[in-house]
Amino acid sequence: MIELEGLTKRFGSKTAVDHLSFQVRPGVVTGFLGPNGAGKSTTMRMMLDLDNPTSGTVRIDGKHYRDLPEPLKHIGALLDAKAMHGGRSAYHNLLCLAQSNRIPERRVGEVLDLVGLTPVAKKKSKGFSLGMGQRLGIAAALLGDPEILMFDEPVNGLDPEGILWIRNLMKGLAAEGRTIFVSSHLMSEMALTADHLIVIGQGKLLADTSMSDFIHRNSRTYVRLRSPQQEQLKDVLHGAGITAVEVPGAGALEVDGVGAERLGELAAEHRIVLHELSPQRASLEEAFMRMTADAVEYHAHAPGRPELPLPGRAADNPARPADVPAWGAGFEQARQGGE
Numbered sequence: 001m002i003e004l005e006g007l008t009k010r011f012g013s014k015t016a017v018d019h020l021s022f023q024v025r026p027g028v029v030t031g032f033l034g035p036n037g038a039g040k041s042t043t044m045r046m047m048l049d050l051d052n053p054t055s056g057t058v059r060i061d062g063k064h065y066r067d068l069p070e071p072l073k074h075i076g077a078l079l080d081a082k083a084m085h086g087g088r089s090a091y092h093n094l095l096c097l098a099q100s101n102r103i104p105e106r107r108v109g110e111v112l113d114l115v116g117l118t119p120v121a122k123k124k125s126k127g128f129s130l131g132m133g134q135r136l137g138i139a140a141a142l143l144g145d146p147e148i149l150m151f152d153e154p155v156n157g158l159d160p161e162g163i164l165w166i167r168n169l170m171k172g173l174a175a176e177g178r179t180i181f182v183s184s185h186l187m188s189e190m191a192l193t194a195d196h197l198i199v200i201g202q203g204k205l206l207a208d209t210s211m212s213d214f215i216h217r218n219s220r221t222y223v224r225l226r227s228p229q230q231e232q233l234k235d236v237l238h239g240a241g242i243t244a245v246e247v248p249g250a251g252a253l254e255v256d257g258v259g260a261e262r263l264g265e266l267a268a269e270h271r272i273v274l275h276e277l278s279p280q281r282a283s284l285e286e287a288f289m290r291m292t293a294d295a296v297e298y299h300a301h302a303p304g305r306p307e308l309p310l311p312g313r314a315a316d317n318p319a320r321p322a323d324v325p326a327w328g329a330g331f332e333q334a335r336q337g338g339e
């Protein structure tokens with residue numbers, strides 16, 4: 001278990017992490033979400049004693065990181081895949097880590113095998129692709145067979161097979177009773193992987209809840225209807241005191257707050273043909289955007305706010321490719337150009 005209590009980090013006048021208190025529990029995958037600059041990496045760095053908190057504490061299985069005798073046997077982390085020594089082979093990078101934590105050499109071979117890097121074990125890691133580097137970082141995290149694993153953007157640079165592999169790996173490790181803490185900007189991936197969510201914005205805790213509860217609380221559910229007799233259907237719904245909103249260009253109606261059963265029965269009573277009667281629920285991405293809208297520091301469209309799609313309508317919003325983080329598609333370019 002990881003426990004944070006009042007964790008705070010200031011860089012000059014900037015408060016990157018602001019009195020964070022939460023626990024990361026064993027047996028589930030806990031996702032760590034927040035817009036760019038929310039303080040996720042700083043929090044993870046403090047968990048590993050790579051940054052000193054301004055105030056507050058982090059405990060790993062009840063202890064401060066620095067008091068763990070052989071830390072890799074308690075907590076493994078992938079923070080920055082490029083942190084490996086580029087001039088050393090994958091094998092030697094891992095061997096050095098293993099020796100510093102009194103981990104037997106045979107474990108190096110085991111983790112290389114586990115991440116699929118055995119064929120390139122003797123190659124210098126500076127020649128590795130982004131995906132291979134991620135795999136090496138994951139191998140390092142697994143080296144001490146720790147009960148707690150932390151992954152910062154683990155699917156970065158992985159191909160679809162690699163993404164599936166890391167998803168199943170994390171779920172499998174959680175099923176073994178380990179504590180898995182993972183950050184990612186890929187909401188679709190997070191929705192498939194995490195059972196529990198910690199959401200932060202501007203360094204503050206915004207949510208500590210199950211995935212389903214998070215989506216449920218932060219999204220609208222509604223029913224979508226399509227009919228060749230749309231006007232007649234609208235009149236019937238209106239007559240029953242139900243407001244139906246037309247979706248421009250989609251030939252569909254959307255109804256809030258009334259179940260699909262009742263809508264279907266009403267249509268049947270009036271012999272109206274339905275081509276679609278489908279309950280809709282917002283995705284994790286939409287729920288996340290709604291929750292963090294006020295905590296987003298960097299916006300894609302200066303000087304206004306990013307356009308929030310209506311909940312449940314992301315599929316109808318062709319302006320944004322599925323995996324571009326909605327809170328700042330242009331931020332990365334701005335940051336690279338501006339810093």
Ligand SMILES: Nc1ncnc2c1ncn2[C@@H]1O[C@H](COP(=O)(O)OP(=O)(O)OP(=O)(O)O)[C@@H](O)[C@H]1O
Nearest residue numbers: 011014015016034035036037038039040041042043
């Ligand atoms: N060493 C540092 N010196 C000064 N400011 C810093 C430092 N490290 C982080 N910050 C600032 O602290 C804030 C939180 O940064 P952090 O990298 O933790 O956010 P993040 O949630 O991981 O962001 P991203 O999703 O973009 O990786 C940002 O405003 C960042 O500019």
